[in-house]
Amino acid sequence: MWPEFGFREHAHTADWELEVWAPDLPILLEQAAHGMYVLSGMQLQADSSRKHSMTLHAADAESLLVRFLSELLWVEQDQHLGFDDFSITVDDNYNLRAELRGSTIANLDKEIKAVTYHNLVVQTTSQGLHVNIVFDV
Amino acid sequence: MVTLQDLKRISDYEWEIPKSFRPDMRVPVRLFATRRLLEGVMKDKSLEQAVNAATLPGLVGHVIVMPDMHQGYGFPIGGVAATRLPDGVISPGGIGYDINCGVRLLGSQISLDVARPHLEDLATALNHYCPSGVGEKGSVRTSEAELEAVCRQGSRWALKQGMASEADLRRTEESGCVEGADPTKVSVRARQRGRPQLGSLGAGNHFIEVDLVEQIFDSQAASVMGLEQGLLAVQIHCGSRGFGHQICTDYVEEFQGAVHRFGIHLVDRELVCAPLSSPEGQNYLGAMRCAANYAFANRQILANSARKAFEQVLAGKVKDWHLHQVYDICHNMGKIETHIIDGERMKVCVHRKGATRAFGPGAPELPDEYKSIGQPVLVPGSMGTASWVLVGTAASMEQSFGSTCHGAGRLMSRHEAKRNVRGEKLRQDLEAEGIHIRAGSMAGLAEEAPQAYKDVDQVVEAVVGCGIARKVARLRPLAVIKG
Numbered sequence: 277m278w279p280e281f282g283f284r285e286h287a288h289t290a291d292w293e294l295e296v297w298a299p300d301l302p303i304l305l306e307q308a309a310h311g312m313y314v315l316s317g318m319q320l321q322a323d324s325s326r327k328h329s330m331t332l333h334a335a336d337a338e339s340l341l342v343r344f345l346s347e348l349l350w351v352e353q354d355q356h357l358g359f360d361d362f363s364i365t366v367d368d369n370y371n372l373r374a375e376l377r378g379s380t381i382a383n384l385d386k387e388i389k390a391v392t393y394h395n396l397v398v399q400t401t402s403q404g405l406h407v408n409i410v411f412d413v
Numbered sequence: 414m415v416t417l418q419d420l421k422r423i424s425d426y427e428w429e430i431p432k433s434f435r436p437d438m439r440v441p442v443r444l445f446a447t448r449r450l451l452e453g454v455m456k457d458k459s460l461e462q463a464v465n466a467a468t469l470p471g472l473v474g475h476v477i478v479m480p481d482m483h484q485g486y487g488f489p490i491g492g493v494a495a496t497r498l499p500d501g502v503i504s505p506g507g508i509g510y511d512i513n514c515g516v517r518l519l520g521s522q523i524s525l526d527v528a529r530p531h532l533e534d535l536a537t538a539l540n541h542y543c544p545s546g547v548g549e550k551g552s553v554r555t556s557e558a559e560l561e562a563v564c565r566q567g568s569r570w571a572l573k574q575g576m577a578s579e580a581d582l583r584r585t586e587e588s589g590c591v592e593g594a595d596p597t598k599v600s601v602r603a604r605q606r607g608r609p610q611l612g613s614l615g616a617g618n619h620f621i622e623v624d625l626v627e628q629i630f631d632s633q634a635a636s637v638m639g640l641e642q643g644l645l646a647v648q649i650h651c652g653s654r655g656f657g658h659q660i661c662t663d664y665v666e667e668f669q670g671a672v673h674r675f676g677i678h679l680v681d682r683e684l685v686c687a688p689l690s691s692p693e694g695q696n697y698l699g700a701m702r703c704a705a706n707y708a709f710a711n712r713q714i715l716a717n718s719a720r721k722a723f724e725q726v727l728a729g730k731v732k733d734w735h736l737h738q739v740y741d742i743c744h745n746m747g748k749i750e751t752h753i754i755d756g757e758r759m760k761v762c763v764h765r766k767g768a769t770r771a772f773g774p775g776a777p778e779l780p781d782e783y784k785s786i787g788q789p790v791l792v793p794g795s796m797g798t799a800s801w802v803l804v805g806t807a808a809s810m811e812q813s814f815g816s817t818c819h820g821a822g823r824l825m826s827r828h829e830a831k832r833n834v835r836g837e838k839l840r841q842d843l844e845a846e847g848i849h850i851r852a853g854s855m856a857g858l859a860e861e862a863p864q865a866y867k868d869v870d871q872v873v874e875a876v877v878g879c880g881i882a883r884k885v886a887r888l889r890p891l892a893v894i895k896g
Binding site for chain 1: 457459483484485486487490506509510511547548602605606615616617655658661662665666669670681682683685823824825826827828829854856857
């Protein structure tokens, strides 16, 4: 039986494809972030002392997902920060508020160029939400 | 899903997916490949992506797919599509996130026999002078004003800084500067990402390689390029770094809304686009050209750094350690060009995503010395296999919007490559073959293993077989620097 939420990598010839599933959108976003960090081999320094707040708005769930992950990539590259503790709320109009805790990146194996919209559809299933995300690397 | 049975055979090297394959296709898809190469790509979604690309508004001729094709996002890698001005569209995803990713080739008068004792030191010096790897900063620090100058001037900015020669610029596509760059259309975030990275190689499939000119196929063209059998050459493969990635990200996002405003229906949201004549289309063109010029300057700075490395290692040991520019090509670009399509001369925006411009002899865009032979085309292989120097042909102008292949093309997913190949073992194997490796990450090296790529010789046979390029020289790697 599948766990309630999670992520796994799928083969993609040139880039990376991540399958993510969760009972609701905030957990889907959190799992997608964890999955993205795992794919890039991110390791954080021991103390989770850094905090980051984020507010985003999007027209739909797919755009919110791309914007959220792109924002994390930006923080990763600009401030060398990664996160392992997520508190996310999303209202019915796709307004996101997130409080993130994490720390400075100790190691990063691989740089992700971008989060793409390629065939991106957040699907509602009997278990919750499901999406496949392609990252350009 | 496209199967081999859906393809119409034109010749041993040319196939077509007719417009009737799917009702939303606006033009057919033309594939340049052998049957064997096509069978290989049936495992991924390249052809489905090519069919999707063929639905964009304003397309003319065919959507072209090169034999090094593989699955990408939106467009396939190895894709070429031309949209008619003024109302055809421009699609950032049809150009890619690494805007003006490209290859530069430098030639030399250094023979392998003379260089052999110094190859290890050359690899180390190149690795030292050319910053590479994840998150690595570039060798040049730029102010905001200097970044704007890079955006507007490209390689000419490097010339002013003493990091280029006039010959370097002349032997660069677009002379190293695309006109019409508009830095006001570039976001603050892109600028922040771009400023610290100028003069850096990056990671992934980007590399600097010392090669041996192993075999010459066209002595006249090779002579014009200054390539001679038995001599060293250097390839530099990289693009516009985080600057280009951010510009593409910004406009793919912005165009999500634009497609609704223009009533454009998409089968894949990564294919977002806007009419070339619209303010949105013009804004992207202005920003994309900034990234293109950044990439030209970036490869120029890296070429200057490679020259320093050669001087440090070889000065006083060999008679002439100078590296001269053969050519610099783009393989992720959108260009306004004039082509004859269905007998009509028209201005089009040619999207090349993982495809190289390959103008034939006589093209006015070429420097005088290359007008008689056609545009040099640089086709890197994987780090353990050959690379090729080709030239464009008259047939490439007629059949493929003056375009040809850009590399070997991936065959194996990165995930599978990492599962099957150990980076350290690969490094040892390549060293045993006499190829010196400097790599920032063994996992990254494993992803780029030669077995993860198609046979570049087969790819070249296909483009030569269908006439859209001609062989000039084959190169063999001696030292590889990867981020």
